[in-house]
């Protein structure tokens with residue numbers, strides 16, 4: 001799958017991922033009203049409206065982008081109907097030939113991680129049938145439990161030719177509380193914890209290589225460009241998933257050093273900046289309303305691609 005991701009980035013010229021992170025407050029009134037008219041004031045109605053919202057955004061953008069990243073918490077908050085909308089979104093994005101990064105941030109003791117890996121990347125045999133539960137192409141993984149929590153994911157990635165993105169340096173303001181702590185590494189060198197985790201990502205990926213990049217990528221926030229530069233060098237074979245663009249303040253100009261010299265090796269996520277673009281004045285000034293919200297998402301994708309391209313040239 002890492003090969004497909006890399007090829008699709010080359011083909012589209014767009015190292016970006018659209019984050020499908022629906023919130024109730026983003027759902028255009030006409031979509032929610034239609035769903036409530038059919039299913040009443042229920043979680044089922046919200047789930048239907050979420051799928052209609054995602055579908056419209058995907059239909060408006062899929063030809064421009066390589067990948068999407070649905071964040072499971074945004075679906076889980078609506079219970080089982082929300083999770084069904086997550087799965088329906090994954091399947092629909094596959095129909096559109098998009099690479100799907102399940103933002104699930106899992107990681108536990110070995111046996112539990114193995115179950116999470118099966119749920120999101122693997123298969124379950126029931127009698128003569130082999131079934132795929134959620135069936136994303138990549139999953140985000142929290143490394144805090146150590147190798148025990150990561151290895152079951154790597155095993156499934158090898159079997160299924162799928163991939164993971166391991167949290168290395170996250171974009172949020174308090175990420176430094178733990179991740180920047182200076183530790184002594186195996187060679188007695190003092191360095192921040194995120195660098196050590198980056199080195200582990202390089203190691204975990206070393207025996208599961210695709211054509212150019214490994215199945216084990218890293219998450220490094222756009223809000224920490226200097227750290228991104230160091231981590232790019234420490235993990236030369238890993239794709240870097242870069243969240244924090246747009247709503248969290250990251251800009252194209254900050255991101256140059258997350259990429260390799262050939263402009264590959266990183267994929268930048270924007271969620272609110274794209275899916276809720278219709279709420280921004282700059283798009284409303286161009287005739288966008290709640291009704292044609294998906295057109296604003298397409299404009300926001302085009303603007304993001306242009307911003308990153310101009311930074312890389």
Ligand SMILES: O=C(O)c1cc(=O)[nH]c(=O)n1[C@@H]1O[C@H](COP(=O)(O)O)[C@@H](O)[C@H]1O
Pocket residue numbers: 019021071103140169170171172219220221243244245246247248269270271272273
């Ligand atoms: O793993 C992630 O994707 C992630 C890691 C990180 O360090 N920071 C971060 O914002 N994210 C996710 O990226 C998305 C960012 O959303 P926006 O800020 O709306 O673009 C959310 O789904 C976050 O959960």
